[in-house]
Amino acid sequence: MSSAFNQLKSTVSGEVVRPGDEGYEYGIARWCDNCMQQAAYVVFPKNAEDVSAAIAFAKAEKVEIAVCGGGHSWSGSSSTTGLVIHLGKYLNTARCDPDTKLVYVGGGAVWEPVDKAGAEHGLATVAGTVNHTGVGGLVLGGGWGWLTSRHGLALDNLAQITIVLASGEIVTANENDHLDLFWGCRGGGSNFGVITEFVFKAHPQRSTVFFSFIWFPVDRLEEIVNTMEEWLETAGPNETCHWGYFRGGPGSENGEPVIRLMYFYNGPADEARNAAKKIYDLGPAGELAFDEMPYVQLNSIQNLAMGHGGRKYCKGITVKPKLKALITAIDESVKDEPEFAASGALFEFTPKQAVLSVPLDATAYAGRGTGRECLTFIFYKTQSLDSKARAAVRGYCQAVAQTAVADHAGKGDDAISIAYANYDPEPKGAALVFGSNYARLREVKRKYDPDGVFNKWYPIEPATP
Known part of the structure; x- marks a missing residue:
């Protein structure tokens, strides 16, 4: 072991591990198996001083730094072959x-x-x-x-x-x-x-909320899209609906394609069903409702479907829904590669009054447009399919983007933004992701990290003096 490594181990109050050490496998495990990398070092800090020591070591040894919290990054930004600062073991309360x-x-x-x-x-x-x-x-x-x-x-x-x-x-x-x-x-x-x-x-926050899975056959796609757009125009601050095209889960127990909605209402069931009347008037094929779900359980309802392990690839785009083109792209992909059967797309229909009330330049976040957040995904198992999965998901997003661009050409509509933060993990994407805030971000980068020590997530180029 180098003297620098020994000094790091003796300095931090947490742990420092390398391949073969106890705790190492936990330190490199990630939500997506395809995002794991064999790090040279993993530091489990107990405080900010431990983090400071880890950064100094990585800079001296000229190794890349990745920061891991929950480890959910599908792009691999929490993994590296260099040094991982894993905050999840101790700084987790x-x-x-x-x-x-x-x-x-x-x-x-x-x-x-x-x-x-x-x-x-x-x-x-x-x-x-x-x-x-x-x-x-x-x-x-x-x-x-x-x-x-x-x-x-x-x-x-x-x-x-x-x-x-x-x-x-x-x-x-x-x-x-x-x-x-x-x-x-x-x-x-x-x-x-x-x-x-x-x-x-x-x-x-009230102690209980309403939540329901509602599903329809795929052949009712057009009327569902129209109804969801109508619903969103008048939806209030107590409700949100995520919906899309799925294979598996409620309404699709045998893996057949289905249009499924996840409707949330921050209030009692009778108010919820009245607020979602446009949806219920469509006559769903089925429903799994929780009239009085404890709020504390709300964010766990998708945990099983979004569990750890396996290989996953996801991409996002902000756009008004063009689900027909997207479904065609997904179906063709699954026909070509049956292991991609767990493919799908999710539109997040969130009333945006609260988001849009914050000026675009009030924070660095540049995604305060009127489009709908769409997440496309593939869950699969075989490592040799990684490249094919990436290409397929890119194709899903391109199918939506091309249709939407054609529909909005010349309209000056901000409803489409292909620079959604989950769309393109390449470095060239930073300027697109941060939009009009990018120049200011470059100044902040020059002041606080001029050498680009932190560069794992849409790396920002420091402004030139």
């Missing part, structure tokens, strides 16, 4: 102060303890819709959730961060201190440092 209505969250926490901490006091913040997703990855890139229609994005509810910079300095950033850094981290991802604590604003 959440506590809620009911007097200040603030939730203090460890940098490596997932959303489950956040939901539970708030629920103990009748409070909640905007959280991910799968509660074993990492807090950090979600919030730094935006953060859509079931409560977004009422309270905005997760990053809109962020009050403060504690962050370790590339220099090793530990700073607190909020609306009063290091405002430029706080602005950049809200949408600029992991480009500026390692966040060891998040502080979120919490809001009063």
Whole structure:
């Protein structure tokens, strides 16, 4: 072992492991098996000082740094062959102060303890819709959730961060201190440092909510698309509906294609069914409803379908739904490769009044348009199909984008944005993802990370002096 490695091990209060050591396999495991890499080192910090020491070691040894919280990054941004700073082992708790209505969250926490901490006091913040997703990855890139229609994005509810910079300095950033850094981290991802604590604003939250799976046969696609657009025009801040094309799950137990909706209402069942009257008037083929679901369980309802392990590839695009072209692309892909049968597409129909009430330049997040967030995906098992899966999912998004571009040509409509943050993980995509905020982000990058130490997620090119 090198003297530098020995010094790192003796400095950190957490653990440092290498291949073959106890804890190493846990340190490199990820939600997607295809995103795992064999890291040279994994550091499990117990505090910000440990993170600072890990950064100094990586810089001295000239190895790449990746930061892991929940490990859900499908693009592999939480993995590296260099050094992983794994926050999930120790910095994973959440506590809620009911007097200040603030939730203090460890940098490596997932959303489950956040939901539970708030629920103990009748409070909640905007959280991910799968509660074993990492807090950090979600919030730094935006953060859509079931409560977004009422309270905005997760990053809109962020009050403060504690962050370790590339220099090793530990700073607190909020609306009063290091405002430029706080602005950049809200949408600029992991480009500026390692966040060891998040502080979120919490809001009063009723103890039970309404949630329902509603499904229809695929041959009713056109009327469902039209109805969902009509519903969204008048939908209120207590409701959200995710819907799309699936193979498997409620209404598709044998894997046959189905159009399935997941309807959420932050209120009692009678109000929910009235608010969703347009949907119910279509005459669904079936429904699995939870009239009084405890709110604390809401973000766990998709956990089984979105479980750890296996190979997954996903891509997103923000667009008005053109599901017919997308379904054709998916069906052709499955016909060509039967292992891609677990392919699908999800449209997130979230009333955006709260999101759009925040000016585009108030945070670094540039996705405050009027389009619909669409996520396309493939779940599969065979490693040799990785390249084919990537190509297939790109084809799904292209099918939607090409149709939508043709429909919106010359209209000046912001309803389509192919630069959605999950669309293109290539470095050239940063300028597209961050749009009009990119020039300002480059200035923040030059100030806090001029050497590009943090470069795993849409790397930002530092501004030139």
